[in-house]
Amino acid sequence: MSEPAVKEKKQKLSVPFNYDKYMRPHKLPHIWCPGCGHGIVLKSLLRAVEATGIDKDNICMVSGIGCSSRTPGYVDFNTMHTLHGRAFSFATGIKLAKPEMKVIVISGDGDALAIGGNHFIHTCRRNIDLTAIVYTNSTYGMTGGQYSPTTPIGDIATTSRYGNIEPPFDACEMAKAAGATFVARGTAYHTLELEKTILAALQHKGMSVVDVIDACPTYYGRMNKFKSATHMMEVIEKDGTVNVKQVDKLPPEKVQGKLLRGILHNVERPEYCQQYANIIEKAKGGK
Amino acid sequence: MAEKRKKLLQGNEACVEGALYAGCMFYAGYPITPSTEIAEGLSVRLPQRGGKFIQMEDEIASIAAAIGGSMTGLKSLTATSGPGFSLKQEGLGYACIAEIPLVIVNVMRGGPSTGYPTGPSQSDIMQAKWGTHGDHPAIAVTPAYVQEILSETVRAFNLSEKYRTPVIVLYDEILGHMREPITIPDAGELPVVDRAKPTCPPEEYFPYDEKYEVPPLAPFGTGYRYHVTGLNHKKDGFPTNDSKQIRENNMRIMNKIENHKDEIWKNEEKFLDDAKIAVVTIGSTARSANFAVRVAREQGIKAGLLRPLTVWPFPDKAVKELSKRVRAIIVPELNLGQMVLEVERCAGGACAVEGIHRVDGEPINPAQILEVIKKYA
Ligand SMILES: Cc1ncc(C[n+]2csc(CCOP(=O)(O)OP(=O)(O)O)c2C)c(N)n1
Ligand code: SF4
Numbered sequence: 001m002s003e004p005a006v007k008e009k010k011q012k013l014s015v016p017f018n019y020d021k022y023m024r025p026h027k028l029p030h031i032w033c034p035g036c037g038h039g040i041v042l043k044s045l046l047r048a049v050e051a052t053g054i055d056k057d058n059i060c061m062v063s064g065i066g067c068s069s070r071t072p073g074y075v076d077f078n079t080m081h082t083l084h085g086r087a088f089s090f091a092t093g094i095k096l097a098k099p100e101m102k103v104i105v106i107s108g109d110g111d112a113l114a115i116g117g118n119h120f121i122h123t124c125r126r127n128i129d130l131t132a133i134v135y136t137n138s139t140y141g142m143t144g145g146q147y148s149p150t151t152p153i154g155d156i157a158t159t160s161r162y163g164n165i166e167p168p169f170d171a172c173e174m175a176k177a178a179g180a181t182f183v184a185r186g187t188a189y190h191t192l193e194l195e196k197t198i199l200a201a202l203q204h205k206g207m208s209v210v211d212v213i214d215a216c217p218t219y220y221g222r223m224n225k226f227k228s229a230t231h232m233m234e235v236i237e238k239d240g241t242v243n244v245k246q247v248d249k250l251p252p253e254k255v256q257g258k259l260l261r262g263i264l265h266n267v268e269r270p271e272y273c274q275q276y277a278n279i280i281e282k283a284k285g286g287k
Numbered sequence: 288m289a290e291k292r293k294k295l296l297q298g299n300e301a302c303v304e305g306a307l308y309a310g311c312m313f314y315a316g317y318p319i320t321p322s323t324e325i326a327e328g329l330s331v332r333l334p335q336r337g338g339k340f341i342q343m344e345d346e347i348a349s350i351a352a353a354i355g356g357s358m359t360g361l362k363s364l365t366a367t368s369g370p371g372f373s374l375k376q377e378g379l380g381y382a383c384i385a386e387i388p389l390v391i392v393n394v395m396r397g398g399p400s401t402g403y404p405t406g407p408s409q410s411d412i413m414q415a416k417w418g419t420h421g422d423h424p425a426i427a428v429t430p431a432y433v434q435e436i437l438s439e440t441v442r443a444f445n446l447s448e449k450y451r452t453p454v455i456v457l458y459d460e461i462l463g464h465m466r467e468p469i470t471i472p473d474a475g476e477l478p479v480v481d482r483a484k485p486t487c488p489p490e491e492y493f494p495y496d497e498k499y500e501v502p503p504l505a506p507f508g509t510g511y512r513y514h515v516t517g518l519n520h521k522k523d524g525f526p527t528n529d530s531k532q533i534r535e536n537n538m539r540i541m542n543k544i545e546n547h548k549d550e551i552w553k554n555e556e557k558f559l560d561d562a563k564i565a566v567v568t569i570g571s572t573a574r575s576a577n578f579a580v581r582v583a584r585e586q587g588i589k590a591g592l593l594r595p596l597t598v599w600p601f602p603d604k605a606v607k608e609l610s611k612r613v614r615a616i617i618v619p620e621l622n623l624g625q626m627v628l629e630v631e632r633c634a635g636g637a638c639a640v641e642g643i644h645r646v647d648g649e650p651i652n653p654a655q656i657l658e659v660i661k662k663y664a
Contacts, residue, residue: 027525057510062355073514073525078507080358081516081526082351083381089348093355093363094507096339097313101359101508119351122344276339283334 003181003267006204022046022056027074031067035221035229037188037214037237038068038135044191045104045133046075048198052102059102062091064116066108066142067216068135077104085116088123091130099273102202105132110140113149113169124178127206128272133198134171134209137216145219156223175209176265182208183265188215189237190261200263206271213237213259292471298462299366301433302392303328304471305440306364309479311390312338313356313363315349317371320404321460322394325366346371350378350391357387358515360484360506362444366392368460369402372411372418380419381517382453383540386495386504388482389453390443394463395621397648406648407460409570410622415455416599422537424544426551427455427599429569433467438477439596445480446551450543451501457598459621461571461650485511493522497535500543544600553596554605558584562591564663565613567606567630569598572619572651579656588664601629610634615663619643619651639663 023046032038049059059077063069065084072079078101082090087105095103112120112134123130139157140146147157147164150171154163175183182204186194194212201208215221215236217229226232244262247255296304302325306314314329326342333340339356343349349365357363367375372393382389395411397403411418415427426446430439440456447454483503485492489511496502505511518526519533527533544551555573558580559565566576573594583590593609595602606629610616615638618627627642634640643659645651 056512058508060507073516076512078512079514080355080507081514081518083377083517086347086351086378089343089351090355090358092341092343092348093313093315093352093357094359095355096341096352097356097359097361097363098508118344119348122348276334280334280337283331284337 003269006266006268017047017050019043019046022049022075024074024076030074031070033218035215035217036067037137037233038071040188040191041133041135041194041212041214042071042074044186044194045198047195048202051199052202054102058100059104060094061104061106062087062094063106064108064111066111066140068108068141069106069111071106085111085114086119087111088116088119088130088132092123092126092128095128095130096273096276099129099277103130105130107132107134108141109134109136109138109150109171110148113171113174117149121174121178124175124180124207124209126272127179127181127269129206131201131204131208132210134211136171136211136213137220138168139216139220141216141219145216145223157220158223171209171211172264179207180209180265181206181267181269182263184209184263185211185213185241185259185261187213187237187241187261189233193243193261197263204266206269213241293468294471295466295468296433297324297464297466298433298436298458299324299394299464300328301436301469302366302440302456303332305437306390306444307332307336308437308472308477309441309444310362310481311364311444312336312361313353314338314340314365315343315352315356315363316365316367317343317346317349319368319371321396321463322366322368322392324463325392329364346374347377350375353389354378354382354387357389358507360509362388362448364390364392366394368394368404369396369398369411370400372414376419379453380421380423383419383423384517384519385515386451386540387453388447388451388504390440390447390456391453392440392456395457395459397646403648405460407571407621407650408646409459409572409620410625410646411457412598412620412622412625415457422541424452424541425455425599426450426452426544426597427457429457429596429598430462431570431573431594433462433465434469435596436462437469437471441477441479445478448480448482449501450547451482451504452540452544455599459570494524495520495522495536497522497539500546548600551597551600552602552605554602555592555594555596557592559591559593559609561589563589563614564617564660565591565593565609565615566617566619566656566660567593567595567626568619569595569626572621575651575653576619576656578653579660582653582657583660583664588660590660598626601633603633606630606633607635610637613638615639615641617641617643617656617659619656621645621651
């Protein structure tokens with residue numbers, strides 16, 4: 001299958017920024033721990049939303065269950081905190097019913113890749129116009145630090161005290177294989193780059209997935225002997241990743257074993273709701 | 288007035304007609320025998336009216352997508368059977384607590400597990416009430432004729448829109464696949480209810496405002512930006528840890544149904560005025576019971592039939608009242624004893640209660656019922 005690649009646009013950053021426009025300030029303080037990456041990701045996301053110019057009334061944010069999935073409660077959109085793993089399906093219903101709405105899915109790595117794995121795959125396959133932000137912290141934060149589908153082999157969790165023996169998933173590889181037409185990765189450390197990446201995802205027509213590597217210092221960090229939240233960010237997000245554009249310029253040993261950041265896959269393919277609009281026309285025409 | 292449309296339809300096809308009559312514009316489902324014809328029918332019919340149909344990857348996703356569709360203001364339906372109904376329980380509970388209108392059809396087949404897919408059963412009566420965890424309101428309607436599948440599907444949509452709650456249409460495989468001549472009602476012949484929408488300015492809107500029994504529901508994307516969650520919540524829709532608010536939340540969703548049982552209940556009564564023996568049953572079994580009662584009457588036995596068209600909330604009042612003036616209540620059902628427990632509870636020892644149960648994939652026939660009627664004659 002050859003799908004035309006989409007050219008990258010130059011994006012303008014929006015700094016400084018008034019977050020209040022998009023927050024529900026009376027819902028603060030949030031539940032996230034000091035040092036948690038989730039709030040940092042949200043800031044990049046809101047700046048990207050601003051850059052799209054889409055009215056808040058026309059934005060719907062849907063999440064599953066988890067620390068990351070608490071995000072919609074804090075933002076001033078049409079927001080829905082649903083069931084563990086099912087955000088993709090709720091969002092599919094909303095988008096199909098109201099295609100003019102921008103629908104953003106917020107999910108954790110457990111939410112999207114474990115309990116929601118099947119929904120994630122099929123949502124990518126349909127290429128429905130959703131933007132999914134997967135907060136990948138390699139643990140189940142909300143339930144207290146059990147191993148997740150992205151926990152590296154050997155790592156400690158409350159349910160892998162002897163070291164994790166399950167190989168981790170790469171959310172981006174999976175999204176691409178399943179049929180998402182825009183796949184990217186960012187981290188909570190590279191906030192401005194993340195903003196640009198999310199903006200490109202929001203502007204993409206079709207299923208876009210942004211896997212965001214962030215950290216859970218409270219559980220994963222403590223159990224795996226990281227000194228601090230910033231230490232985690234440096235080791236996992238800064239040193240553990242490399243921008244896809246730099247890969248060719250770097251010696252192989254500086255790339256090996258690292259996760260790629262940036263836009264990893266960006267192609268055009270007919271979008272689900274557009275195709276359904278054609279079905280309606282056909283059905284109405286009696287053919 | 289347009290000429291009445293007479294059709295020879297299967298139960299599941301009548302369900303499609305009922306959904307369309309009620310104004311259904313969104314369907315999400317996953318194929319399963321013996322309910323699949325509903326999905327097949329709506330996949331053709333919905334886009335003809337600009338509605339949306341989607342086949343999801345499983346029943347969990349189906350109910351989730353249907354709830355999503357409803358959040359945008361579209362009347363939504365999902366249909367399934369046995370194993371699929373089990374999977375939908377998670378989403379059913381979500382629609383209860385988040386108060387999202389939705390109709391779920393369960394064409395009952397034999398179980399447990401994959402059981403007997405092509406055989407009739409009435410073994411999901413209790414699941415329709417207790418299947419999802421936590422205390423929650425339940426409404427389930429139980430048609431017994433193909434024509435009634437149409438009208439009860441319309442009623443299910445109406446109840447769900449009126450009370451902002453999921454409503455289950457529960458019938459068995461016999462009815463799903465049986466063909467009967469029916470009349471498609473003209474527009475206006477059956478009432479069609481639409482959910483209340485807010486008229487206040489967005490800053491004054493509370494999606495769970497306790498000043499209403501059933502607060503108006505704003506469709507997403509209409510300027511009312513609010514929050515929906517499956518956690519216990521306050522009137523603004525945001526989660527709460529306050530025990531008073533948790534209680535209020537739980538009680539309000541129960542009471543909005545509990546306080547209106549009289550409007551939700553619907554029973555058919557036959558020969559009950561002077562009956563000494565009553566049969567209480569639903570769905571296809573009620574058709575056999577109807578026959579048995581008529582034969583009993585011909586033989587001079589004072590038998591009668593109470594057929595609930597609303598099985599949940601259970602028709603306590605009617606059964607209680609009945610138990611005080613009959614010798615015995617007989618409860619035939621295609622399971623090992625579910626509705627009989629409710630009847631026993633309501634009768635409270637006032638009369639004899641006897642169940643007739645069958646789980647071999649065959650219907651309960653009139654002779655079986657007549658035999659028990661005669662025992663009490
Ligand atoms: C059906 C179901 N199973 C389990 C849970 C418990 N649970 C809540 S959040 C969660 C994991 C969340 O992990 P992740 O999605 O990675 O998000 P994080 O909390 O790490 O941000 C689990 C297992 C649940 N709420 N529902
Ligand atoms: S438990 Fe972990 S994931 Fe959850 S808020 Fe705290 S740091 Fe973040």
